[in-house]
Amino acid sequence: MQKKLVLILGIVIIAGALGYLAFGKLENNIVYFVTPSELLAKGEVAFGKPVRLGGMVKKGTIEWDAQNTLLQFQMNDGTKEIAIISHETPPQMFQDEMGVVVEGKLSPDGIFRADRLMVRHSNEYRPPKEGEKPAVIYKDLVDTN
Amino acid sequence: MRYITAVVLFIFFAFAQWWGLTQTPPDAMMGEVQKIMYAHVPAAWNSFLAFFVVFIASIAFLIRKKRRPEPAEGMFWDRLARSAAEVGVVLTGLTLCLGSIWGRPTWGVWWTWDARLTTTAILFFLYVGYLSFRKFVDNPERRAKLAAPLGVLIFLNVPIVYFSVKWWRTLHQVQSSPSTMDPAMVLALRLNAFAFLGVLILFIYWRYQIAKRKSEHEEAL
Numbered sequence: 001m002q003k004k005l006v007l008i009l010g011i012v013i014i015a016g017a018l019g020y021l022a023f024g025k026l027e028n029n030i031v032y033f034v035t036p037s038e039l040l041a042k043g044e045v046a047f048g049k050p051v052r053l054g055g056m057v058k059k060g061t062i063e064w065d066a067q068n069t070l071l072q073f074q075m076n077d078g079t080k081e082i083a084i085i086s087h088e089t090p091p092q093m094f095q096d097e098m099g100v101v102v103e104g105k106l107s108p109d110g111i112f113r114a115d116r117l118m119v120r121h122s123n124e125y126r127p128p129k130e131g132e133k134p135a136v137i138y139k140d141l142v143d144t145n
Numbered sequence: 146m147r148y149i150t151a152v153v154l155f156i157f158f159a160f161a162q163w164w165g166l167t168q169t170p171p172d173a174m175m176g177e178v179q180k181i182m183y184a185h186v187p188a189a190w191n192s193f194l195a196f197f198v199v200f201i202a203s204i205a206f207l208i209r210k211k212r213r214p215e216p217a218e219g220m221f222w223d224r225l226a227r228s229a230a231e232v233g234v235v236l237t238g239l240t241l242c243l244g245s246i247w248g249r250p251t252w253g254v255w256w257t258w259d260a261r262l263t264t265t266a267i268l269f270f271l272y273v274g275y276l277s278f279r280k281f282v283d284n285p286e287r288r289a290k291l292a293a294p295l296g297v298l299i300f301l302n303v304p305i306v307y308f309s310v311k312w313w314r315t316l317h318q319v320q321s322s323p324s325t326m327d328p329a330m331v332l333a334l335r336l337n338a339f340a341f342l343g344v345l346i347l348f349i350y351w352r353y354q355i356a357k358r359k360s361e362h363e364e365a366l
Contacts, residue, residue, distance in 0.1 A: 007294050014301050032259045032314045054314065091253030093174050101316055118252045123321040125179060125330050127170030 033101050035077040047108050053082065054101040054120070062096065075100065075112070082106070086114040093119045154343045161340035165333040172330075178250050183333055185243040187341035188236045189265075195233030195345055196272065196303050202226035203296030206289060220360070223289035226296050227279060228352035230272050232345060237269045252316060260309040261317035268306050271299040285360060 033054035039046050058074035058081060065071075071086040084102055094100070099120030106112045165183030172179035206222035244262070245255045256262065275295055282288035310319045323331045 010294070010298060014298055030260060030313055032316065088253075091251060092176070093251055094253075116254070118254050118257065118316055120316055121174065121251060121318050122325075123318045124325045125172050125182075125321060126327050127329070128173040132173060 036075055036080040036082045037077055039082065039106060040080050044108075046106050048105050050103070050105055052101055052103050053084075053106075053112060053114075054099070055081075057094070057096055057098050057100055059096045062094075064090075071117070075102070083111045084114055084117075085111055086117045088114075088117055090117050091119045093121065151347060154340075154347055158340040158344060161333075161336040165337055169329050169333045170327060175251050178247065181243050181247040182330075183337045185240060185247060186334060187338045188243065189240040190338055191341045191345045192233045192236035192240060192268075193303050193307070194342070195229045195236060195349070196268075196300055198229035198349065199226045199233065199272075199275075199296045200300035200303075202229065203293040203300075206293040207297070219289060220285065223285075223292065224353050224356040224360075225349070226292065227276070228349045228356060230275055230296070231352055232348045234269065234272045234276065235348075236341075236345070237265065237272065241265060241269060257316050259315040259317060260313040261306070261315045264302065264306045264309045268302050271302055275299055 033052035036053065036055050039051065039053055053075065055075040055077040058076040061072075061074040063070075063072040069087055069089055071084075071088070071090055073084055074081045075084050084104075086102065086104075094117070099122070101118045101120060102112065102114035103116040103118075104112055104114035162183065166180055169180070169183075171177045202222045202225040206219055206226070209219055209222065244265075248257075249255050275292065278295060279288055279292050282291055309315060310317055326334075
């Protein structure tokens with residue numbers, strides 16, 4: 001009888017935890033990344049604090065200096081944008097209007113210095129169009145200059 | 146004759162993998178590396194299925210106790226749960242490894258602690274824990290009694306893994322559907338899902354046979 005009680009209690013606790021995860025307001029605790037709007041809304045508090053920032057690469061803002069492995073671009077979330085500087089060679093999928101997540105710190109000068117850059121992929125998969133070679137798309141970035 | 150099913154299955158498996166690697170277009174953004182999908186995704190789906198078998202077999206074991214059963218029937222469910230858990234762990238391990246290899250060239254990292262990756266790692270360790278726990282109990286009946294509630298409880302992580310990409314912001318993308326994928330890719334994915342399903346069933350069956358013979362051997366001693 002007692003065993004049964006323990007079992008039922010265990011199930012209730014785990015089901016409760018599951019329900020909390022599903023419907024509760026855990027957002028603030030397990031946010032994987034913040035958006036530029038959310039980071040800028042924090043104001044000065046955000047300066048110098050390590051954080052993950054996620055958004056889209058704004059079209060036409062990528063500047064890649066292969067000699068110095070210096071990458072600069074604007075990250076956009078639809079309303080706000082932040083300038084990003086990274087000293088890493090970006091992953092092959094990095095390009096205009098791609099989702100990206102960066103780890104680093106926002107400086108008081110408004111520039112986000114990233115230690116790590118990750119590219120997000122959508123759930124869409126399609127073959128390359130006529131004349132488009134996937135290998136070339138990402139090679140272009142590295143071969144610039 | 147005994148091995149004919151296995152031979153046919155492995156030929157089908159090899160065919161499905163070959164089909165995925167050579168008969169599908171590369172992805173426009175990822176290129177050829179996207180073909181990891183034809184092993185990563187089927188492995189993930191089938192690991193969920195394996196854990197569902199653990200879940201059902203564990204419930205069946207618990208329900209069976211109610212109606213004054215024969216011990217043999219209980220042992221059937223216990224062995225099934227154990228066998229499915231083992232195959233599921235292998236498939237989850239495969240999912241994690243392939244995902245990592247896929248992530249490095251596309252995302253840029255081998256690993257990151259987003260909700261999907263973290264919950265999948267937890268899934269792996271929960272079932273490794275389940276299997277380790279079984280090793281600590283020597284008496285088969287006692288082991289079955291203790292493992293069954295565990296097999297039910299830890300299954301609750303499976304829906305969390307599945308929905309993690311919808312509930313939280315993650316680096317991992319949400320589930321694709323036939324409408325977000327090229328038809329040739331959908332076909333290759335389905336083909337491989339069935340190939341992995343066949344392997345899953347065969348491995349669970351084999352593992353079950355080994356477990357059964359082992360306990361028969363122990364009883365004979």
